[in-house]
Amino acid sequence: MDRVRFSIVALLVALGSLAPWSAGAAPPSHTGAATTPAAAPVNINTADVKELMKLEGVGRRVAEKIVEYRDTHGPFKKPEELRKVEGVGNGLWERNRTRIVIK
Numbered sequence: 001m002d003r004v005r006f007s008i009v010a011l012l013v014a015l016g017s018l019a020p021w022s023a024g025a026a027p028p029s030h031t032g033a034a035t036t037p038a039a040a041p042v043n044i045n046t047a048d049v050k051e052l053m054k055l056e057g058v059g060r061r062v063a064e065k066i067v068e069y070r071d072t073h074g075p076f077k078k079p080e081e082l083r084k085v086e087g088v089g090n091g092l093w094e095r096n097r098t099r100i101v102i103k
Contacts, residue, residue: 041101044082045075056095062087076102 042055044066052063062085069085076082079100083093 039099041099042096043101043103044079045070045102055092055099057092058096062092078102 040054042051044052047066049060049063049067052058052066053060058066065087066082066085070076079097079102080093082088082100083090
């Protein structure tokens with residue numbers, strides 16, 4: 001039994017040495033905040049598909065729908081109008097509302 005405990009402890013120590021951070025430090029946080037540029041605002045009246053895709057949760061198809069909507073209905077008068085675009089739900093709006101601007 002002691003041999004098994006020793007083996008488990010030795011395994012845990014060995015695995016701990018493989019961690020990319022030092023033993024005394026906390027593991028790095030992966031919240032995305034450090035890797036995402038400080039959330040630059042996106043003007044939904046002038047942004048092209050590529051720029052719209054910088055919004056969290058906006059893929060190519062949703063970005064294309066935003067441009068199509070804008071081309072059909074004219075420029076957005078207020079940021080909240082983006083919610084009228086098919087594919088833009090409450091979650092996407094809430095994640096990006098502070099970054100969405102119109103000018």
